[in-house]
Amino acid sequence: MRILSQEAYKASELGRCLTCIIKEKGLCNALTNEQLLRFKQIARKRVYEAGDIILYGEEKVSFVAGVVSGIVKMSKILIDGRQQIIGLLFPSDNLGRVFGQKNLYFAEAATKVELCCFEQTGFEEMLEDFPELKQRLLLQTLDDLDAAREWMTLLGRKTAKEKVASFFLLIARRTSIEKKAHQSYDIFEMNLKRCEIGDYLGLTYETVCRQIRWLTENDITEWPSKRSFRVKDIHKLIEIAK
Amino acid sequence: MRILSQEAYKASELGRCLTCIIKEKGLCNALTNEQLLRFKQIARKRVYEAGDIILYGEEKVSFVAGVVSGIVKMSKILIDGRQQIIGLLFPSDNLGRVFGQKNLYFAEAATKVELCCFEQTGFEEMLEDFPELKQRLLLQTLDDLDAAREWMTLLGRKTAKEKVASFFLLIARRTSIEKKAHQSYDIFEMNLKRCEIGDYLGLTYETVCRQIRWLTENDITEWPSKRSFRVKDIHKLIEIAK
DNA sequence: CGATCTGTTGACGGCAGTCAAGTCAAGTGG
DNA sequence: CCACTTGACTTGACTGCCGTCAACAGATCG
Numbered sequence: 001m002r003i004l005s006q007e008a009y010k011a012s013e014l015g016r017c018l019t020c021i022i023k024e025k026g027l028c029n030a031l032t033n034e035q036l037l038r039f040k041q042i043a044r045k046r047v048y049e050a051g052d053i054i055l056y057g058e059e060k061v062s063f064v065a066g067v068v069s070g071i072v073k074m075s076k077i078l079i080d081g082r083q084q085i086i087g088l089l090f091p092s093d094n095l096g097r098v099f100g101q102k103n104l105y106f107a108e109a110a111t112k113v114e115l116c117c118f119e120q121t122g123f124e125e126m127l128e129d130f131p132e133l134k135q136r137l138l139l140q141t142l143d144d145l146d147a148a149r150e151w152m153t154l155l156g157r158k159t160a161k162e163k164v165a166s167f168f169l170l171i172a173r174r175t176s177i178e179k180k181a182h183q184s185y186d187i188f189e190m191n192l193k194r195c196e197i198g199d200y201l202g203l204t205y206e207t208v209c210r211q212i213r214w215l216t217e218n219d220i221t222e223w224p225s226k227r228s229f230r231v232k233d234i235h236k237l238i239e240i241a242k
Numbered sequence: 243m244r245i246l247s248q249e250a251y252k253a254s255e256l257g258r259c260l261t262c263i264i265k266e267k268g269l270c271n272a273l274t275n276e277q278l279l280r281f282k283q284i285a286r287k288r289v290y291e292a293g294d295i296i297l298y299g300e301e302k303v304s305f306v307a308g309v310v311s312g313i314v315k316m317s318k319i320l321i322d323g324r325q326q327i328i329g330l331l332f333p334s335d336n337l338g339r340v341f342g343q344k345n346l347y348f349a350e351a352a353t354k355v356e357l358c359c360f361e362q363t364g365f366e367e368m369l370e371d372f373p374e375l376k377q378r379l380l381l382q383t384l385d386d387l388d389a390a391r392e393w394m395t396l397l398g399r400k401t402a403k404e405k406v407a408s409f410f411l412l413i414a415r416r417t418s419i420e421k422k423a424h425q426s427y428d429i430f431e432m433n434l435k436r437c438e439i440g441d442y443l444g445l446t447y448e449t450v451c452r453q454i455r456w457l458t459e460n461d462i463t464e465w466p467s468k469r470s471f472r473v474k475d476i477h478k479l480i481e482i483a484k
Numbered sequence: 485c486g487a488t489c490t491g492t493t494g495a496c497g498g499c500a501g502t503c504a505a506g507t508c509a510a511g512t513g514g
Numbered sequence: 515c516c517a518c519t520t521g522a523c524t525t526g527a528c529t530g531c532c533g534t535c536a537a538c539a540g541a542t543c544g
Contacts, residue, residue, distance in 0.1 A: 076395040078484050084398040086391040097388075099381055104388055134376065139341055141383045146339075146346055148390035149328040153318040155397035156326040156444025160500065194523060202398025207500055209524055226509095226523070242320050402532065436491060446533055451492060468491065468541090485544105492539075501531085507524070514517085 014040060020116075025092035026066045027140070030132040042122035048109040054095070055107040063117045064096035070113030071191055074105045075199065085200040087148070088192075090174050094140065098124060111191045155202045158242060163201040164211035165241040168221065172231060187230045215240075256282065262358075267334035268308050269382070272374040284364035290351040296337070297349040305359045306338035312355030313433055316347045317441065327442040328390070330434075332416050336382065340366060353433045397444045400484060405443040406453035407483040410463065414473055429472045457482075 014033060017040050023029060031039055045068070048054055054072060055061075072089040086105065089095055095115065097103055127134045154166055168188075175188050194212075195205040215221045220237055222230045231237055256275060259282055265271060273281055287310070290296055296314060297303075314331040328347065331337055337357065339345055369376045396408055410430075417430050436454075437447040457463045462479050464472045473479055 076391065078395070078399060080484070082399045084395040086394050097384065099384065105391070128373075131370075131373065131376075134373075134380065138376065138380045138383065141380065141387060142339065142341065145383060145387045145390060148387060148394060149318065149347070152328045152390060152394055152397055153320070153326040155394055157320060157324045193521095204501055205523080206502085206525085210500090213524080242322075435489095447491080448493085448534085449532055452532090455492080487544090488542085490539100490541080492537100494537085495535090497532105497534080499531095499533090500529105502529075503527085505524105505526085508522085510520085510522100512517105512519075514515105 020068065022066060022068055022092040022116075026116075027094060027133060027136050028066070030136040031130060035126075035130055035133075039118075039126060042119045042126070044117050044119075046115045046117050048113045048115070050109055050111050050113075052109045052113075053107070054109060054113070054115070055103050055105065057104060057106045059103055061097055061100060061103040061120060063120055064094065064098055064123045065115040065117040067091050067093050067095060068114040068116050071110040072107055072113055072115075073110045073192075073196060073200075074107050076104075077106055083199045084202065085196065086151075087144070088174075088200065094137075096120075098127065098137065110196065160201075160203055160207050160211050161214065161240060162242050163203060164197075164208060164215065165220075165237050167197060167201055168215075168229065168231065169237060169241050172234075187224060187228050190227050190229055262310065264308060264310055264334040264358075268358075269336060269375060269378050270308070272378040273372060277368075277372055277375075281360075281368060284361045284368075286359050286361075288357045288359050290355045290357070292351055292353050292355075294351045294355075295349070296351060296355070296357070297345050297347065299346060299348045301345055303339055303342060303345040303362060305362055306336065306340055306365045307357040307359040309333050309335050309337060310356040310358050313352040314349055314355055314357075315352045315434075315438060315442075316349050318346075319348055325441045326444065327438065328393075329386070330416075330442065336379075338362075340369065340379065352438065402443075402445055402449050403453050403456065403482060404484050405445060406439075406450060406457065407462075407479050409439060409443055410457075410471065410473065411479060411483050414476075429466060429470050432469050432471055 014036055017023070017028070017036055020026070020028075028036060028039055046065075048070075057077065067089045069091055072093075072095060073085050074087045074089065074095070075083050075085045077083045088110070089107075095107060098120075127137065154163055158166065171190060172186070172188050192200075193205075194208050197203075198205040198208045201208070212221070212223070215237075216223060218236075220231070220233045220240070222232050224230065256278055259265070259270070259278055262268070262270075270278060270281055288307075290312075299319065309331045311333055314335075314337060315327050316329045316331065316337070317325050317327040319325045330352070337349060340362075369379065396405055400408065413432060414428075414430050434442075435447075436450050439445075440447040440450045443450070454463070454465070457479075458465060460478075462473070462475045462482070464474050466472065
């Protein structure tokens with residue numbers, strides 16, 4: 001019965017990893033319990049409050065992290081202050097640049113955020129040792145690339161109205177995947193400021209306001225509060241988003 | 243001397259792989275000669291003329307390919323015809339979506355193009371067998387992601403003038419890396435139409451024309467012909483590009 | 485030679501940016 | 515408790531950049 005007790009020991013050691021809410025979708029799902037144990041040794045949980053800066057651009061990177069809860073916004077900032085959000089990170093998304101010398105992005109907590117952080121070199125060593133982990137990272141990077149290119153199309157070719165509609169569709173899809181209870185009439189929490197939406201869409205916040213007003217006046221969305229919305233007509237929204 | 247003759251045999255079999263111009267920078271550089279032999283077996287060269295369509299969007303993918311010569315433009319097209327080029331592929335860049343069910347992009351030869359094509363499943367099997375190959379693919383995908391995000395900033399936040407200046411810098415850098423003989427006063431071939439530049443920058447071709455004129459009137463670029471330019475003041479160009 | 489494609493230039497208009505005033509909610513301190 | 519501040523958001527008026535439309539110039543080609 002020696003093996004069993006060892007298994008039990010491991011399970012107790014793994015602790016919160018086994019009940020982690022992103023276990024199914026995160027990178028760590030590629031690992032066996034045994035491997036996870038090693039993974040946990042280089043992991044550290046960190047909590048950030050809304051507005052906290054997680055990474056400044058251009059510094060040397062020291063860690064890679066998975067988002068456990070909350071939303072992280074990653075952006076690039078031009079010298080004169082113009083900002084472009086190049087990605088929103090939701091739970092199970094990853095942050096940081098593996099195999100890179102430099103972090104290229106500015107990362108900020110948009111809401112309260114919990115990260116599961118891995119020390120950089122330890123993480124890279126594990127990538128070499130566990131092919132499943134590297135495979136998963138590759139697949140995720142490929143998906144990220146597809147998403148980035150989709151967004152390029154939005155930024156380069158869509159009108160303000162189409163951009164804002166596309167954005168609400170994105171939020172509805174991402175947050176409903178999380179809740180696994182999507183219906184067209186759900187209320188979605190929108191944890192971003194108007195100006196952050198603008199920075200994501202390549203618009204000013206005034207323009208974002210006006211488009212939201214237009215969508216509301218045309219019975220497509222409804223705003224119980226300034227930070228939450230309900231989609232009244234999903235088909236029209238999809239049609240407008242292009 | 244049996245081993246030696248076997249080596250010689252392999253070398254002769256490898257043939258054009260050994261003298262391939264993208265050997266140093268392409269994915270295949272991760273492989274030993276022995277591995278390369280297997281790689282070559284699933285490889286097939288294809289040639290496209292300027293304007294040929296390489297991939298339509300949304301179909302099932304059947305191959306992955308490296309660009310040997312020429313320029314491939316990858317784009318997304320909205321239902322009403324608006325187009326956004328989401329990437330230009332230069333020699334040693336790769337085309338196609340590994341581990342993906344669907345190809346998401348429209349790919350077209352912008353110039354005469356030579357591709358080194360690999361049958362999809364054979365390529366994916368090799369990725370599993372040769373970790374170095376997968377590592378190289380991962381690194382390249384990460385770089386592609388960085389480039390895409392850089393371009394998102396351009397599309398979302400830069401003015402027409404800044405966009406056009408950034409574009410010429412990109413071309414100058416990419417083509418001079420190729421030639422390995424970069425000087426500020428080099429002449430660069432610009433194998434894209436004005437409207438393709440527009441589709442890449444999220445502008446109309448008329449606006450591209452006007453910005454080119456402005457750069458020329460201000461002694462920053464010079465156009466010996468419609469498709470080639472010389473950078474007269476690289477510092478000003480960098481400054482304008484932001 | 486006309487046909488076609490690509491590029492240039494001008495005139496005009498509209499979408500989205502800029503500037504500015506004002507509302508609202510939450511927080512702070514006397 | 516109220517006065518005050520602050521930050522987020524809204525709305526209006528105006529402007530300007532860039533898109534649209536159109537005419538035309540050159541180049542290439544059968």
